[in-house]
Amino acid sequence: MNEKIELIKDGKRLDGRRFDEIRDISMKVGVLKKASGSAYIEWGKNKVLAGVYGPRELHPKFLQNPTRALLRCTYNLAPFSVDDRKKPGPDRRSVEISKVTAEALESVVMVERYPNTVIDVFMEVLQADAGTRCVGLTAASLALADAGIPMKDLVSACAAGKVDGEIVVDLMKEEDNYGECDLPLAVIPRKNEVVLLQMDGKLTREEFDKTYRLALNGAMKVYEMQKETLKARIEHIMGEDNGY
Amino acid sequence: MNEKIELIKDGKRLDGRRFDEIRDISMKVGVLKKASGSAYIEWGKNKVLAGVYGPRELHPKFLQNPTRALLRCTYNLAPFSVDDRKKPGPDRRSVEISKVTAEALESVVMVERYPNTVIDVFMEVLQADAGTRCVGLTAASLALADAGIPMKDLVSACAAGKVDGEIVVDLMKEEDNYGECDLPLAVIPRKNEVVLLQMDGKLTREEFDKTYRLALNGAMKVYEMQKETLKARIEHIMGEDNGY
Amino acid sequence: MNEKIELIKDGKRLDGRRFDEIRDISMKVGVLKKASGSAYIEWGKNKVLAGVYGPRELHPKFLQNPTRALLRCTYNLAPFSVDDRKKPGPDRRSVEISKVTAEALESVVMVERYPNTVIDVFMEVLQADAGTRCVGLTAASLALADAGIPMKDLVSACAAGKVDGEIVVDLMKEEDNYGECDLPLAVIPRKNEVVLLQMDGKLTREEFDKTYRLALNGAMKVYEMQKETLKARIEHIMGEDNGY
Amino acid sequence: MDIESYLKKDYITNLLREDRRIDGRKFDDYRKIEIIGNYIDEKACGSSLANLGDTKVLVGISMDVGEPYPDKPMDGIMITSAELRPLASPRFESGPPDEESIEIARVVDRGIRESGAIETEKLLIGENKVWVVFIDIHILDHCGNLIDAAGIAAISALLNTRMPKYEDGKIIRGEWAGKLPISCIPIPCTVAKIADKILIDPNIDEEYAMDTRLTIATTDTINAMQKGGKGMLTEKEIFDAVDLSFRKGNDIRRLIE
Amino acid sequence: MDIESYLKKDYITNLLREDRRIDGRKFDDYRKIEIIGNYIDEKACGSSLANLGDTKVLVGISMDVGEPYPDKPMDGIMITSAELRPLASPRFESGPPDEESIEIARVVDRGIRESGAIETEKLLIGENKVWVVFIDIHILDHCGNLIDAAGIAAISALLNTRMPKYEDGKIIRGEWAGKLPISCIPIPCTVAKIADKILIDPNIDEEYAMDTRLTIATTDTINAMQKGGKGMLTEKEIFDAVDLSFRKGNDIRRLIE
């Protein structure tokens, strides 16, 4: 906040978006050979790859739970994904994101079907430009679907926040760095229930209301794209089958 | 030893104590809810909390001993317990103190009664002002008693040393930093046997004799206070029982 | 390569050696009491000690292989073995050398005779002066023989390289630092098969041919010394037996 | 989770269906809050012990001199760490911070940082030299709701923090030069969701039974939020929790001032 | 190794005795090589994604300013690291680099370093200040022959690397000042020995079946060699591999340029 940057000009944002407009998003599933399921999302300048392994046996044995699978998430920033090289290995931020992501996914994955096992979800941020936890969670939920792991619904995520006094959806890097607030949100769209909610900054009670709704709207748009992506994938596979 | 500090003036020490006078000490047991046993000691400016868990099952299994319990001690300095913040985590000094403390307590705890288990003793130094290993060991032995773990006797500890050429008991920080020798001692009071003895500095054969005796006297005073503390605790609990 | 050093002068090397001349080598086996087998080699200014334990039970159990022994190598540089003190603990170079050494020894040790066990080979570089991986591997193979572990043959190693444009055998420190190429090689002498081969620098196809042959010749000389050493050891032990 | 825990969970859930809590509190009651300031009176720059019922969290503040972050060259630095000391719970083990302690530290940190409670712009010493404020959270007895206890102890400790004297490029330990400038008092408030009820300040038994929790740190605005745990929250539950956290935040702020 | 792997190993070996490979390739054929340059277009200084059949390796280049090594005070520094990301294989786990990733990084490093591909003498900034080039190898899908895929991605990434702008003792992120000076294109080529046959670019099934492998990185000279795996090599096999690596190195170099 030392250098002042004008983030809103003539009612438009730095990249020309309206306040309630999310960035361009493209999604793909089934992008990796080895992983049981995988997904790749480009979301603005973010590039995130997710891969899933499991359900598979959990070692060491004392960690096994006879009533359910352990769902384990690992969020990782590649060294070259940010302007200043990130030292490899988990830092405190990654550990926290991995935790809240796992908790969000546990609400939809039917872990009780796979006792004593582990389902591993890996999110690789290859290029980062704000909002990566939402991108990662969205990709992870696609990769789980791609792996054929039974879920009650998808998880869809989007952030909103406050920038130059305005409430806007889906902050990009400059808005995140110089803005006043960021609020990432993830929902189970069909039940409209919240599975991830974090926030830091400054919001009045009324601003919170507005920010929450913008994030929710963003997540719902993401949900539509997720469904499209999975539908296209199924049609693609079915098409291949017909080829035989 | 670069800045000279006069530690003895007119036959008195910096804080007004006589050579054979220990610092003010207050002891409490049963101060924690979760721990099986606990104790808290303020000793001069030192503040040390001890907690005990166990006997409990030991993992991994190959560490188990079918003839006895493992007694494991962890001595820890809080980051804010010293003038210059201490980085969290064990350093070499803490590892050494944890080792000699465990060895001292093994002499009195009836470990052979609890095969295959572990008894964990944690000593948290919340404020440090020289002599913390003696305070920690004294508190640990109270916490073990509070946990109801059978012991042959308590362990009582006190240091003595040499300061400005004089042999004195129970060194405070300045005396430890600028003095010529520190000798911490722990005994099983009833048998008058030594279970911890360390020393660094310079002592002639005759000075050692005198230092040893001052430390032993100190430990014996500590022993009386430990017994008082446990007696008061029992009376308190008995009183509570009568209330029913 | 900033300071130019003349490494070849009048057809001789810095220490007076010919291009195809290896450094002075002395070998001993059975130098440690505790280890199952051991060897000590002085090779130029290098001093390397090797010790072997096993075959012994492998923990944790899931690492055990029911068809063969695990052969585990640890190459370690002592802190004082080099000009600038080396921080204790494995670095990436040590990890790589440990790996290729283990792979080289696996070719000769009859690991299938000892299922579920581990054979540990430790190489301690006490003084380092270029070529330590060859010295370590040569010593390790002697220590394995000293431990009585069945092997198809010994492993013998030597390096060659390019220095001031000339192909020379067994580079010393200055030649390694300021030379153009280093190629360490290890062979099973009786079958003339290669079990370790690394190289870094610049060599044409023709130079590679020449370098390879010089290294091989060096390894063959080392093999003769290894056999001598083991023969002397056996005679020494037999002599001792006769003494009974 | 063992049998005893399952039974207790059942018991707590059933009670809540009758609108009762296991320790008799109302849904919007905190346990007894006790704050002992300057607990580490001789060595720490600031400190406070907070008891939330039987939960005991000690926070100590240390100050040192360091380099500012390149993107904020004129501002002091705050660093928050939490240690779940192993005497605080049979579940804790010695070792580097795990995800639980990292979450506590980061949520407490966000409440303080985002509210601007520490006036970091007043912590510049000279070129490329600023004060570094270490907030060390020491969990001593874990009987539930560690985040609130840690947050209350942290801001209380900051309020009694003295600035060390600094002369000729050196810190003079044991001598002081005024207080650490603090502008406001952020308070984290945690609500738990159990059996579709929203209640405040869960004790450890309630934590085992809870589906999820939501922490909201407030001053006159919201400064930090953190959902934790596996369950889901409805919109209504979230908005109710926000209102609750403003109200309880004010109550606790009065206790501290 | 499980039963399935044993059977596959058998199958591969038997096929090879009839001079056939499991995926129908000739002994000196690479799988399809696809190189996507500038994959991390916004944040990295350089990057390239290399696909070798189904094997996927991403390399990103970061640049920073640091101190030179004392024995080369005028030269820039290169640092190569490799991470076997756990999504790339069921065998990989999170954690610090193991011997497999260390070997990949070091062999790729040697090929680039010893060929002088990066003109480090042009990376001096000022007294005791040089550019540091970080080559980060990110393994994304492990279907065999990681070293070659990593080496190809690394040199491709270096070829598209931009130098960050440097002004008044600071890096200006997002602005650029020319390209990283690269003098040649070292290519690692790995041959596997299975059932006494020498073949190139082993896929993952062939890697399970192989006795040993030999990697040779070439420009117009040999710059690095690394035998890996437990087996033995005859002289003839080594010399054949050298010839093969010069030939295939030229083919791949043409793809990259």
Add this chain to the structure above:
Amino acid sequence: MDIESYLKKDYITNLLREDRRIDGRKFDDYRKIEIIGNYIDEKACGSSLANLGDTKVLVGISMDVGEPYPDKPMDGIMITSAELRPLASPRFESGPPDEESIEIARVVDRGIRESGAIETEKLLIGENKVWVVFIDIHILDHCGNLIDAAGIAAISALLNTRMPKYEDGKIIRGEWAGKLPISCIPIPCTVAKIADKILIDPNIDEEYAMDTRLTIATTDTINAMQKGGKGMLTEKEIFDAVDLSFRKGNDIRRLIE
């Protein structure tokens, strides 16, 4: 402890009751002490290999330039480390120092440091620049009484340590400028208590059988003491051990000089 160790312990204890040791030594006899100075003649600044019977400990001294401790700005620094190399005993494993190696390093360090053996006040180079003396204890064969072997090797190594040449702010490796100034020769002496007997220099079998041990490092004064192991010591045993350690310290000092 396995059956064999139990039986050996029994055997040793029974022998001692008849005042006999397992290897025939008298209670106040050391095993054969052999000291080979300058073992690492080319690379280390100083070094010494000490054999105590079959126990083998190598100590190497390295010197570097660093910053002094803030509370002693005019004094050089000494840093003592010990590594129980895994070839020295079937019990040792690779890894960071455990409590056993930390204890050895710290007891040896205290004997040297507290006696003032290294004249650290002569190791000042210039403002905020002093010599750092690294004492690295390398345990090569563990046949009992590592502390004494390490302490003897350490002081012997210091006595033959050369100071590297220092010119224009740089160390010139391989050239020397006089000897490290050493003022006295501290010797640690370890007594073991087994079956209520006090004996000196326990071998490895006696260590398994012993109740406790006491190490005392002496010059003309006592400089360090360390009780180790689980058992107890009476006053008389301690005072006897002190007398013994002065006497044996003198004997060993004569060997070294």
